[in-house]
Amino acid sequence: MTLVERAIEKMRRTAAAKDGGALAAVGSLVQDRPAGTPEGSPSATPPARRIHIDSVALRDAGYLPESSRDRQFAGHYRLIKRPLIARAQAAAASSATASPRLIMMASALPGDGKTFTSINLALSMARERDISVLLVDADVPKPHVSRIFGVEREPGLLDALLHSNLDVESLVLPTDIGSLSILPAGNSHEGATELIASARMAAIVARLISQNPRRVVLFDTPPLLVSSESRALAAIAGQVVMVVRAGSTPQAAVLDAIGLLGENKEVSLILNQGRVGLSGGYGYGEYGGYDGADSHADEGR
Numbered sequence: 392m393t394l395v396e397r398a399i400e401k402m403r404r405t406a407a408a409k410d411g412g413a414l415a416a417v418g419s420l421v422q423d424r425p426a427g428t429p430e431g432s433p434s435a436t437p438p439a440r441r442i443h444i445d446s447v448a449l450r451d452a453g454y455l456p457e458s459s460r461d462r463q464f465a466g467h468y469r470l471i472k473r474p475l476i477a478r479a480q481a482a483a484a485s486s487a488t489a490s491p492r493l494i495m496m497a498s499a500l501p502g503d504g505k506t507f508t509s510i511n512l513a514l515s516m517a518r519e520r521d522i523s524v525l526l527v528d529a530d531v532p533k534p535h536v537s538r539i540f541g542v543e544r545e546p547g548l549l550d551a552l553l554h555s556n557l558d559v560e561s562l563v564l565p566t567d568i569g570s571l572s573i574l575p576a577g578n579s580h581e582g583a584t585e586l587i588a589s590a591r592m593a594a595i596v597a598r599l600i601s602q603n604p605r606r607v608v609l610f611d612t613p614p615l616l617v618s619s620e621s622r623a624l625a626a627i628a629g630q631v632v633m634v635v636r637a638g639s640t641p642q643a644a645v646l647d648a649i650g651l652l653g654e655n656k657e658v659s660l661i662l663n664q665g666r667v668g669l670s671g672g673y674g675y676g677e678y679g680g681y682d683g684a685d686s687h688a689d690e691g692r
Contacts, residue, residue: 419443419541420564442540442566442573454510454539468515471632471661476522478630478657479607491657492600492607495628497621498614499648503636504663506535509611512632517571522605525563527574529610529624531583534576536611540566547577551595552586559595560602574599588623596627615648622651630657637662 421443449455456464478491496512498505513526527548528536537543542564551559565572580586599608610628612621625631631652635645649658 419445420545440564442542442564444540444566444568449510449539452539454507464511465515468511472512472515472519475630475632475659476516476519476607479522482629489627489629490600491629493596493610493628494607494630494632495610495612495624496632496634497612497625497648497652498634499616499640499644501614501617503614503634503640505614505634506530506539506611508632508634508661508663509536509609510539513571513609514568516607516609517568519570522607523570523572523603525572525574525599525606525608527608527610528576529587529620530613531576531579531587531620532613532618536573537575540573542573542575545575545577547575548595549577549580549583549586551577552589552591553580555591559598584619584623587620588626592623592627615651616644625652625656628656630659632659632661634661634663
């Protein structure tokens with residue numbers, strides 16, 4: 392049984408056992424009560440909430456590589472993140488829409504490995520000493536990131552968009568990986584595209600980067616060719632990472648998706664599940680050329 396088949400079977404078994412999606416057990420929201428404060432005390436400070444990330448469950452579900460390939464994958468993601476971080480740090484003082492600190496994780500079609508890549512890139516960036524990473528679940532039609540980390544019922548991006556008196560920072564959830572935090576997708580809304588295309592969205596992203604000059608924001612977004620939300624999100628992103636599945640994503644689909652992003656957009660390409668020569672790795676390059684190699688990233692979608 393392949394890694395992908397094992398991951399899908401794992402998700403099916405978990406789905407049968409627990410409502411809320413096959414990936415709810417991968418992460419969970421926990422509450423930390425201040426030390427020395429007994430539970431139930433009338434003067435107790437409300438416990439802080441954070442996401443516990445279960446790396447074993449992530450690996451079992453196919454969202455981390457096998458442990459034998461940890462070092463190899465770490466090397467791949469160092470190559471991927473370095474130019475993204477360099478552009479983000481060069482614009483650290485900027486708080487405007489389309490800042491390079493706002494990175495859109497995109498794909499042309501479902502199943503290209505975008506969410507796998509988003510999670511692993513966020514984890515790799517969180518190892519950096521000089522930045523913090525906010526992973527935003529902006530795939531509002533299918534909020535996989537929220538389900539994976541067990542926060543699909545928490546308020547998030549859509550709630551902040553809908554309610555102008557709600558501070559988006561209050562919805563950002565820290566994790567037990569110190570430099571990584573997550574903003575859930577929030578409660579679904581039929582007018583999601585209009586909300587994302589609104590001036591309120593521009594104000595929200597400005598808020599997310601203006602308060603912390605070290606923060607890089609990764610948006611996990613819907614596939615470009617099957618959703619209108621992702622096209623609205625492209626307008627706010629300063630960098631775009633396009634995940635392309637080797638031997639699966641048609642070239643015409645990739646070109647059509649890139650065409651939807653507009654001109655003057657920084658687009659980087661990751662070739663996923665390809666093989667070049669005898670060495671494995673991610674293909675990575677700027678728009679206009681691919682470097683190829685191997686990855687078993689898969690989203691189960």
